[in-house]
Amino acid sequence: MKVHAMRIPFALVAVLVAACSVPVAAQTATGTLDKVKAGGSIGVGYRDASLPFSYLGSNGQPTGFGWEICGLIVDEVRRATGLATLAVKTQAVTSQNRIPLLQNGTIDIECGSTTNNAERAKQVAFATNYFYTGTRFLVKAGSPVKSLADLKGRKVVSTTGTTNMLVMRKISREQNLDIDLFGAKDHAESALVVQSDRADAFAMDDILLYGIRANAANPAELAVVGEALQVEPYSIMLRRDDPVFKKLVDDTLAALIRTGEFERLYKKWFQSPIPPKGINLNAPMSKELLANLKALSDKPAE
Structure with missing residues (x-):
């Protein structure tokens, strides 16, 4: 789906910011859930070649482990905002532009293979770590x-x-x-x-x-x-200074882990034949991931 500009009153925000003499970067007028409810849509960033986390399937649409988890998070956003319908605006992102697109509001959540580290945490927030790699x-x-x-x-x-x-x-x-x-x-x-x-x-x-x-x-x-x-953790990327939205995402991941759905999705994408060629990656959960399914930590790599 092609991404269209979201109708958010940036001009009004700019006026209020100027009137209060508060820098734009320091101003958080509304959180992600407020933004989504007001606009009736959520921007979801994906990678087009980060198999099996987020990549384009044979139909040209995003698919993968992270993509499915983000779909379940979007379902929770829909319930939390009380919207009868919620438009999902997808946006392909790269290693270079994923953080700027999140910061400027083009996307509200990034579902790919992004490493959670201390340097990036100065610019964005991360949900509970959901994979570990090296x-x-x-x-x-x-x-x-x-x-x-x-x-x-x-x-x-x-x-x-x-x-x-x-x-x-x-x-x-x-x-x-x-x-x-x-x-x-x-x-x-x-x-x-x-x-x-x-x-x-x-x-x-x-x-x-x-x-x-x-x-x-x-x-x-x-x-x-x-x-x-x-060894570094992967995590879903969010905007900083939005504890309400981060809690929703973290609670969704915790529920998936508690019910066994996370393990089912892991086996589907890492230990079963996956598209487009039906090849099994045969990648069991690492000891770090198994430990974090209990700890539910968002601790960044050093």
Whole structure:
């Protein structure tokens, strides 16, 4: 669905802000639920190639683990606002624009594969962590690259705007690996760079690499290698300073976990054949995720 501008009285807000001499960034006129109720719609951001969290299915529409969970959150928003009908305005987002689009109100919630870390938490809020992953490497099958040490002096690509770029830059510097690190616009382009021999490896969250490999024309031509460099949580992204909406999202996740629906969805997307090629990622829950299903923490990565 094409996104249209939401009819929100920004001009009125600007006048009130000016009259009170309060900076716009510090002003929270209404929360997300008020905004949704007033406009009759909610903006939902998705990724088009973050399999199995959020990606485009064969019908060209968003699908995936995170996408389904966000659909259940939207149902709770509909109930909380008392709206008979609630328009869902979908918006594709990238690693570079997902935070600005959330901050400026284009989207109200982002359902993808966003790492919850302390730096991003200065700009946005995060719901309860719902997945944990670590940076590994996608290479061509038969590549001499098997570990981080093998990347010394080699070309490595990662997606611009991701934490993986920062991790690789830091590790290369600390371990004197002299890695030639450069960015690509999205995960699909990063993978293509490796497939076309323009880079020796694609550094990214391991679960996304498994998804990219599964979705490749010939999965056997690619391999995921190396030990995870760090473990980081994924979380649904929200606007800051909106405790009412965050509570609704966190309560929805808690209910899904308590009823077993979260586990059912996990098995559907990580331990069963998934579209478009019916490949099973065979990715059981990590010990970190199992622990957080009890803790229900939104603790960011360091």
